[in-house]
Amino acid sequence: MKIIKVKTDSKNYDIKVGHDLLGSTPLKKLVSQKDILLIIDNKVPELLINKLKNNLKKSSSKKINSIKINASENNKNMSYLAKVYDFLIRNNYSRDCVIFGIGGGITCDMTGFIASTFLRGVDFILVPTTLLSQVDASIGGKTGVNHKGFKNMIGTFNQPTQVIIETKFLKSLSKLEIQCGLMEVIKHGLIADKGFFVWIEKNLKQILSLKPQFIEKTIKKSIEIKASVVSKDEKENGLRAILNFGHTFGHALETIGSNKLYAHGEAVALGMLAATKLSESSSDLNPKVFNRVHSMIKNTGIKVKLKKKIIPKELIKLMQSDKKKNNSQLKFILLKKIGEAKIKSISNEMTIENAIKNSLFY
Numbered sequence: 001m002k003i004i005k006v007k008t009d010s011k012n013y014d015i016k017v018g019h020d021l022l023g024s025t026p027l028k029k030l031v032s033q034k035d036i037l038l039i040i041d042n043k044v045p046e047l048l049i050n051k052l053k054n055n056l057k058k059s060s061s062k063k064i065n066s067i068k069i070n071a072s073e074n075n076k077n078m079s080y081l082a083k084v085y086d087f088l089i090r091n092n093y094s095r096d097c098v099i100f101g102i103g104g105g106i107t108c109d110m111t112g113f114i115a116s117t118f119l120r121g122v123d124f125i126l127v128p129t130t131l132l133s134q135v136d137a138s139i140g141g142k143t144g145v146n147h148k149g150f151k152n153m154i155g156t157f158n159q160p161t162q163v164i165i166e167t168k169f170l171k172s173l174s175k176l177e178i179q180c181g182l183m184e185v186i187k188h189g190l191i192a193d194k195g196f197f198v199w200i201e202k203n204l205k206q207i208l209s210l211k212p213q214f215i216e217k218t219i220k221k222s223i224e225i226k227a228s229v230v231s232k233d234e235k236e237n238g239l240r241a242i243l244n245f246g247h248t249f250g251h252a253l254e255t256i257g258s259n260k261l262y263a264h265g266e267a268v269a270l271g272m273l274a275a276t277k278l279s280e281s282s283s284d285l286n287p288k289v290f291n292r293v294h295s296m297i298k299n300t301g302i303k304v305k306l307k308k309k310i311i312p313k314e315l316i317k318l319m320q321s322d323k324k325k326n327n328s329q330l331k332f333i334l335l336k337k338i339g340e341a342k343i344k345s346i347s348n349e350m351t352i353e354n355a356i357k358n359s360l361f362y
Helices: 046-058 078-090 105-120 131-137 167-172 175-192 194-208 212-232 239-244 247-256 264-283 287-300 312-321 349-360
Strands: 002-007 012-018 035-041 064-069 097-103 123-128 145-147 150-154 162-166 329-337 340-346
Touching: 002 212, 012 212, 035 046, 035 078, 035 105, 046 064, 046 097, 064 078, 078 105, 078 145, 097 105, 105 123, 105 131, 105 145, 123 131, 131 175, 131 212, 150 247, 162 167, 167 212, 175 194, 175 212, 175 239, 175 264, 175 287, 175 329, 175 340, 194 212, 194 287, 212 239, 239 329, 239 340, 247 264, 247 312, 247 329, 264 287, 264 329, 264 340, 264 349, 312 329, 312 349
Parallel strands: 012 162, 035 064, 035 097, 097 123, 123 162
Antiparallel strands: 002 012, 145 150, 329 340
16 A cells, blocks of 8 residues: 655645555544445445445444435536435534545545535545546545536535545446546646656556556556645645646537537547647647657547537637636646646637647647
């Protein structure tokens, strides 16, 4: 087991990474004599859930209830969350409880949001079950729900008490889910660590096949990069925004596809291509970088072309409704070079439109 310590202004906590952790990781200090609610994505394997439940019983938890959710972007909203709040109230949960979120990024987002708002805040522990959530959504305390088709428009910053990353879950994932998770891994290398990006290039085949030493290093290094950024800027007042590389384009692609056409990782992959191309015209990035990023994404198996024709101006209009807008300008994360990113506001729509066309239309 590897332990990564996250330090933020509001809370310090451990992220535990390993194989077969759910039944063995010490929980007594966190859950003894407390009421527990497990919020579980209904796609999570029951066998691993039972290991966690047995561990909770051994750790002297009081009542242990679970509620299964259908975690999807279309259900990630206030009306769907109401049934969880109703369950908590109906079963007399107090502020001295612990909520576990067990599932992918959507489950992590929803659990963090519920925990931060129920009775003005209760403890929560995340057990991310997808590669994407293990390297991204479960780290850093950003929570959010969608509103009227726009992603994460309502949310909070709320750090967990602990994150338990069980690599056994990865065996239950589809090939696409592994590919999507790797997009966030690639992003971390691009914005903060050239050496890590090069290592991914060299070992992509082994990572995709989930060879233990390679996938554990991938997860651990990716978490360390994100945790380092979050510790310096917990509430995204500046530096933390670099973690949104590719996401301004990506979120708009998800919205234009009604959250059905593209999985999050697929949209982020296309978004990173557009942001890399935009970096050439707006950040003097070497054009060869685009070819490397394009090649790496393609080699994961993710499609590097649009699934459906779009009008660039419509995509830009959606981006202007996104929360990253700054007055009349759109804020983008651009690459100076591999391993170094910057934040820049761009008002010239033609520049953005050309980046979309030159990255996604060929």
